[in-house]
Amino acid sequence: MAVWTPKFITFDCYGTLINFDMAGAARRCYTDRVGADIMPAFITDFARFRLDEVLGAWKPYYDIVSSALQRTCRKWQVEWQPQDSDFIYADCKTWTAHPDVPEGLRKIAPSIPLVLLTNSMNDLIPHHVPRLGAPIHMTITAEETGAYKPAMRGFEYMLNKLECGPDEILHVSSSLRYDLMTAHDLGIKNKVFVNRGHEPGCPAYGYTEINDISELPAVVGL
Template sequence: MALFKPKFITFDCYGTLINFDMAGAAAARFASRVSPEKMTAFTTDFAYYRRDEVLGAFKLYPQVVGDALYRTCNKWGVECTEQDCAAIMTACASWGPHADVPAGLAKVATEFPLVLLTNSTDALIKHHVPRLGVPIHMTITAEEVGAYKPQMKGFEYMLSRLNCAPDEILHVSSSLRYDLMTAFDLGITHTVFVNRGHDPANPAYGYTEIQDIGGLPAVVGL
């Protein structure tokens, strides 16, 4: 893997690069409605419902979050308002990168064009890209594609825009279920799993595992 020189390094953004703390935002917002001992289960359900929401017909990400939050609250029997959804999206726009990201990206950005394939909107991602601290060659949002990962359409669209074959890129993500399983199914043979604890590891998918973006330069021989 260290000898492979991709034409592009492509990334998932939220969770992998940006510290996308939906659980923390939901916990803060619902602290008076969900007990501390139940909060982890509540926020885990919120994550599961968000993933379920992106598998259906396309809608903008604030609607995905809102619908997932309403479903979560319905399951738990707690009140959910439009203000709750708006507060979580406001928090989302404020988040920055994980501490390891700027330096790790800076090392690979000198040698490879960096591309983002993100389950975001065109407006929302504009808050986050400048905080990465490096030039981004191309940013592709779910809004542009009209579909969210883990659906295949985003990867197919990205490969078409980059004029690349699946084995010519290196895709980096902290999520097996949103990214790396789909990449595997599409024949993207060079992948990196950033193990931030979002998904359990499964080496059967043939990725290289790193603990943070600081480990990425070594993967491409830098």
């Protein structure tokens, strides 16, 4: 990608900026009920069921997590208890930013407004924005848009609220499935894939690949 200054840089938050440790939360919750030999597969299914849950009608993220957890437990014949969902949702509030995030964002924020488009809730995201270490111009949650990514509705809502077109933003995410495929389909040509190793890339979707946020300022000439 040639050096170009977007009107806004828009970000996925969890996984891209905040260390999305749902796998760790599941391990901590089920360490006494799920054997070490099946724990990786248990965690993988939990992630897949969460994606399936967000593809349906909007509901609070607690319910997304709880339903996916119950489906995972049924598949693996593990006892689910209501407090398990409470534990994992509470664990979400403790997550911190990836170490590379604050400095990288601080280099950009004075020149280009930073925007979050997140699958979070209005009561959950305030725990994480201060940990990013840089001014955030606008935060848009799935609760506000009434839709979870990868649905297009959140992106459309964001562009309307920012009063800009898809050609005026740079969208940054560590996920093809949740973000960059949808951004591509909406005509957002300027995209960055942060390869944090939790999801494979696909260059056919047309993005610049970086290893972490410390490399992002150079993408926009800062």
